[in-house]
Amino acid sequence: xxxxxxxxxxxxxxxxxxxxxxxxxxxxxxxxxxxxxxxxxxxxxxxxxxxxxxxxxxxxxxxxxxxxxxxxxxxxxxxxxxxxxxxxxxxxxxxxxxxxxxxxxxxxxxxxxxxxxxxxxxxxxxxxxxxxxxxxxxxxxxxxxxxxxxxxxxxxxxxxxxxxxxxxxxxxxxxxxxxxxxxxxxxxxxxxxxxxxxxxxxxxxxxxxxxxxxxxxxxxxxxxxxxxxxxxxxxxxxxxxxxxxxxxxxxxxxxxxxxxxxxxxxxxxxxxxxxxxxxxxxxxxxxxxxxxxxxxxxxxxxxxxxx
Amino acid sequence: xxxxxxxxxxxxxxxxxxxxxxxxxxxxxxxxxxxxxxxxxxxxxxxxxxxxxxxxxxxxxxxxxxxxxxxxxxxxxxxxxxxxxxxxxxxxxxxxxxxxxxxxxxxxxxxxxxxxxxxxxxxxxxxxxxxxxxxxxxxxxxxxxxxxxxxxxxxxxxxxxxxxxxxxxxxxxxxxxxxxxxxxxxxxxxxxxxxxxxxxxxxxxxxxxxxxxxxxxxxxxxxxxxxxxxxxxxxxxxxxxxxxxxxxxxxxxxxx
Numbered sequence: 001x002x003x004x005x006x007x008x009x010x011x012x013x014x015x016x017x018x019x020x021x022x023x024x025x026x027x028x029x030x031x032x033x034x035x036x037x038x039x040x041x042x043x044x045x046x047x048x049x050x051x052x053x054x055x056x057x058x059x060x061x062x063x064x065x066x067x068x069x070x071x072x073x074x075x076x077x078x079x080x081x082x083x084x085x086x087x088x089x090x091x092x093x094x095x096x097x098x099x100x101x102x103x104x105x106x107x108x109x110x111x112x113x114x115x116x117x118x119x120x121x122x123x124x125x126x127x128x129x130x131x132x133x134x135x136x137x138x139x140x141x142x143x144x145x146x147x148x149x150x151x152x153x154x155x156x157x158x159x160x161x162x163x164x165x166x167x168x169x170x171x172x173x174x175x176x177x178x179x180x181x182x183x184x185x186x187x188x189x190x191x192x193x194x195x196x197x198x199x200x201x202x203x204x205x206x207x208x209x210x211x212x213x214x215x216x217x218x219x220x221x222x223x224x225x226x227x228x229x230x231x232x233x234x235x236x237x238x239x240x241x242x243x244x245x246x247x248x249x250x251x252x253x254x255x256x257x258x259x260x261x262x263x264x265x266x267x268x269x270x271x272x273x274x275x276x277x278x279x280x281x282x283x284x285x286x287x288x289x290x291x292x293x294x295x296x297x298x299x300x301x302x303x304x305x306x307x
Numbered sequence: 308x309x310x311x312x313x314x315x316x317x318x319x320x321x322x323x324x325x326x327x328x329x330x331x332x333x334x335x336x337x338x339x340x341x342x343x344x345x346x347x348x349x350x351x352x353x354x355x356x357x358x359x360x361x362x363x364x365x366x367x368x369x370x371x372x373x374x375x376x377x378x379x380x381x382x383x384x385x386x387x388x389x390x391x392x393x394x395x396x397x398x399x400x401x402x403x404x405x406x407x408x409x410x411x412x413x414x415x416x417x418x419x420x421x422x423x424x425x426x427x428x429x430x431x432x433x434x435x436x437x438x439x440x441x442x443x444x445x446x447x448x449x450x451x452x453x454x455x456x457x458x459x460x461x462x463x464x465x466x467x468x469x470x471x472x473x474x475x476x477x478x479x480x481x482x483x484x485x486x487x488x489x490x491x492x493x494x495x496x497x498x499x500x501x502x503x504x505x506x507x508x509x510x511x512x513x514x515x516x517x518x519x520x521x522x523x524x525x526x527x528x529x530x531x532x533x534x535x536x537x538x539x540x541x542x543x544x545x546x547x548x549x550x551x552x553x554x555x556x557x558x559x560x561x562x563x
Binding site: 180 | 362364388393394396400402403404409412413414416419436437440476479480
């Protein structure tokens with residue numbers, strides 16, 4: 001029983017992070033139909049930038065929470081610039097190219113960013129300095145930390161804010177209109193270039209936030225961390241119905257919980273043949289099952305006419 | 308000079324072909340301020356192609372448009388909107404997953420300015436502007452007579468209401484010229500009559516109307532002047548009474 005509760009809590013934490021990253025995939029896909037495979041690397045860069053800022057401020061005598069906030073803020077801004085730059089340099093010139101071209105470019109950008117990060121931050125694991133004094137709470141035989149609470153609460157707040165932005169504001173309406181019909185949105189005077197840039201910028205900001213969360217949670221960072229994280233978040237976006245924002249949030253949480261439960265019970269299920277380090281298979285099993293039986297995802301309306 | 312100032316839109320020898328098919332063959336016409344101008348012709352005559360060239364969805368190969376004294380760029384739909392041309396579509400193109408009022412609010416985009424920083428910071432100017440957008444959208448829904456459907460998804464509206472919503476959305480851009488592509492298509496008699504009243508009201512409120520329509524009776528009753536296209540060529544342009552009796556027009560519609 002306590003394994004169940006424990007893994008649900010861990011899954012919720014992980015799911016909150018997946019949801020934030022999945023939103024970055026889904027917003028871009030919803031508007032231009034591109035799967036931005038470099039998004040995982042944007043998240044990684046966010047973690048790395050936050051790491052650098054925090055380490056260089058660590059000895060300054062500033063309060064730890066302020067250091068963490070500054071690190072987060074700078075990471076978010078850096079990733080916004082990076083996301084904007086990616087769109088401007090790599091994807092915009094290919095706007096009218098065949099669909100496969102920007103997709104391959106995205107994979108290329110992903111490799112470029114990984115290597116740049118390796119050059120700057122090295123090929124070894126980096127210890128992310130813990131800035132919050134960890135407190136552990138016990139509820140019903142399961143334990144969780146204040147870091148986990150902060151991750152879940154912050155993710156929830158950001159997602160509420162984003163929903164408001166997209167549903168209620170002039171900019172959000174322009175984004176939804178562009179996602180549904182670019183030509184008509186143009187005729188209404190919507191500046192498509194701006195809307196597309198915004199999707200990248202907002203998605204990258206969310207990615208940076210998620211990257212800082214991962215860094216604080218696992219207290220470790222690596223130049224290749226964006227690959228697996230990005231793939232999982234992409235799975236979450238597909239699970240929820242890619243292009244659908246509510247779907248990305250739900251898909252992220254669901255995937256986090258599936259994965260945590262899988263990791264918690266895989267030993268029992270296989271007679272200890274497979275251990276919890278096999279948890280990654282659950283995410284990809286989910287991806288395969290969704291693609292086979294419901295390619296439009298849980299919330300998706302449009303079928304996969306775009307690749 | 309007085310004549311010059313009266314002209315809102317002048318098309319000069321506009322040409323467009325698709326492969327070997329000449330969809331538009333040097334079409335010239337002038338639309339005066341404040342008139343309802345009809346563009347008719349058999350199926351495939353090039354009416355919608357003309358619209359698409361005018362609004363920048365297609366790039367015309369020859370000729371050009373002068374709108375309100377300014378030559379239009381060939382392929383920039385949002386510029387067409389910015390100078391004051393709004394259109395509806397023969398096959399309705401609403402944002403189906405947005406509510407009726409949201410569709411109209413998107414139309415206000417062009418005439419408002421709040422950016423993303425306003426959206427995030429929620430400063431008073433942005434809030435006031437967004438309130439004004441919502442208010443104006445509500446007025447426009449009232450104007451076209453579908454105010455009570457404001458919060459329904461556009462795809463759930465009846466066909467006639469969708470047509471009205473498209474007109475409200477086009478009007479939200481504050482156009483000088485409203486181009487309607489077969490607005491009465493698929494409408495019954497009552498709906499068509501209501502549409503006629505609406506279009507006359509729009510003209511009375513100072514918007515020039517360009518109307519493509521199959522319903523000849525509606526065009527003849529509503530338009531001040533009519534041009535007839537056939538196989539991509541303008542074969543006639545005059546007041547309805549004259550056009551109706553023109554032998555080339557009768558030939559185009561009944562013969563061949």
